Amino acid sequence: xELKDYSDLDLIHALRDGHVGAMDEIxxxxxxxxxxxxxxxxxxxxxxxxxxxxxxIKLWDxxxxxxxxxxxxYLSIAVKYSVYNYLCRERRHVEIEQEKLSVKDVELHDxxxxxxxxxxxxxxAVETLPDKCKLVFKYSRYEGKSVREIxxxxxxxxxxxxxxxxxxxxxxxxxxxHAGWITTLAMFLHI
Numbered sequence: 001x002e003l004k005d006y007s008d009l010d011l012i013h014a015l016r017d018g019h020v021g022a023m024d025e026i027x028x029x030x031x032x033x034x035x036x037x038x039x040x041x042x043x044x045x046x047x048x049x050x051x052x053x054x055x056x057i058k059l060w061d062x063x064x065x066x067x068x069x070x071x072x073x074y075l076s077i078a079v080k081y082s083v084y085n086y087l088c089r090e091r092r093h094v095e096i097e098q099e100k101l102s103v104k105d106v107e108l109h110d111x112x113x114x115x116x117x118x119x120x121x122x123x124x125a126v127e128t129l130p131d132k133c134k135l136v137f138k139y140s141r142y143e144g145k146s147v148r149e150i151x152x153x154x155x156x157x158x159x160x161x162x163x164x165x166x167x168x169x170x171x172x173x174x175x176x177x178h179a180g181w182i183t184t185l186a187m188f189l190h191i
Contacts, residue, residue, distance in 0.1 A: 004028075008071035015063045023060055026071065031056070034079045041083040051082045125175040129168055132156075136164035 003025040006014065014022035031052055038048035055078045059066075068074045126134055136154070139145045140161075147165075151158045 012066065012068050012071055015059075016066060018063065023056070023063075026059070027056055030071070030075050034075060037076070037079045038083055042086060047086060051079065051086055055079060055082055121176055122172065125172045126168070128175070129171060133164045133168050136161055137168035140165050 003011070003014070003021050006022070006025065008026075008029075011022045011026055015026065034052045034055060035048055038051040039045060042048050042051070055075065058078070059075075126137060129137060132154070136150055139150045139153070140147075145153070147158050147161045150156075150161045154161070
């Protein structure tokens with residue numbers, strides 16, 4: 001009698017005895033049905049294949065301890081249980097990803113607050129500068145104008161423009177030094 005002619009109960013007995021051919025026959029009979037059930041719930045072919053493969057691996061690993069009355073019922077329950085576990089894991093992965101995103105949002109929000117606070121500190125320090133020095137600094141750092149452009153626009157020498165920029169930077173360094181902003185200020189002002 002060939003294995004394809006065995007009943008499910010005969011296959012279970014052969015499987016318990018370690019008959020590899022019995023495992024092959026069980027796989028041949030049930031893999032499409034299990035794959036269809038798994039795919040129907042996961043909507044992902046690769047995940048469905050992994051689920052079915054895992055079911056058959058566990059079946060082989062537990063073959064000596066199996067107490068199965070109906071192979072069809074046993075495998076149907078196994079695939080439903082495996083799909084349920086898969087969906088729970090996937091839902092948990094989504095939750096973890098969302099938690100990570102919300103942490104990043106908080107970090108981004110903190111960086112925005114930090115940036116706004118630094119900008120306020122710099123703006124306050126700039127406002128304490130003498131008028132011409134303040135204007136030169138704003139042209140240089142806020143509008144990105146070159147020393148020559150500032151010189152032409154304000155009708156002052158390039159040396160005077162450089163002196164105003166130097167004075168402004170020293171004043172800003174001094175006013176922000178005690179607040180611990182010097183490293184950040186250096187990046188912001190390119191000093």
